Amino acid sequence: MSRPTQVDPRGLRFAAGITAVVLALVLVTPRPVSLALLTFQTAVFAIAAFVSLQRSPYAITFATLVRPRLGAPAExxxxxxxxxxxxxxxxxxxxxxxxxxxGTPAVGYTAAAFAFVAALLNAAVGLCLGCEMYLAWRRLQPVRA
Structure with a gap:
């Protein structure tokens, strides 16, 4: 069995920080701008989820501009x-x-706010709510022999 892909956790927090900023702007900017930002962020999520974390625009920015200044991660x-x-x-x-x-902006703002809070928690203190959901789901799976 092949080993799972490994990623730099600093890059994940960097991406979460950018995501939090983008989603905060979605919540406070006028509708045409907020929809453009939300559409962009949705595409970023889709790339990271279905293509590769390393191919998302935020990961590429981290790998190109930030990681060379930090050096290799400890783990x-x-x-x-x-x-x-x-x-x-x-x-x-x-x-x-x-x-x-x-035409239900309450749904739009509520969903964007939940995503913002999750990204902010990840960026600020390293708590990835989606990661915790994944780990909880894995614990509920039957053990394979």
Missing amino acids: LEDARPPRFAQVVGLAFAATALIGFAL
Whole structure:
């Protein structure tokens, strides 16, 4: 069995920081700007979730501009929980877009706010709610012999 892909946890927190800023702007900017930002963030979530964490725009920015100044990480992290977290973020961002598109801004703002809080927690204190959901889900799976 092949070893799971490993990622730099500093890059994940960097991406969460950018995500938190983008989602904060979604919550406070006028509608055309906020929808453009939300659409962009939804695409970022989709790339990270379904293509690769390393191919998302935020990860590329980290790898190009930040990591060379920091050096190699002390340890790497399994990419599966953060990728699942990106799926969760994608679900909230898509729900927000759908809410706005259907004329229910309360749904849009609520979903965007939940995604913002999750990203902010990850960026500020390293608590990845989507990762914790993934680990809880894995604990509920039957053990394979």
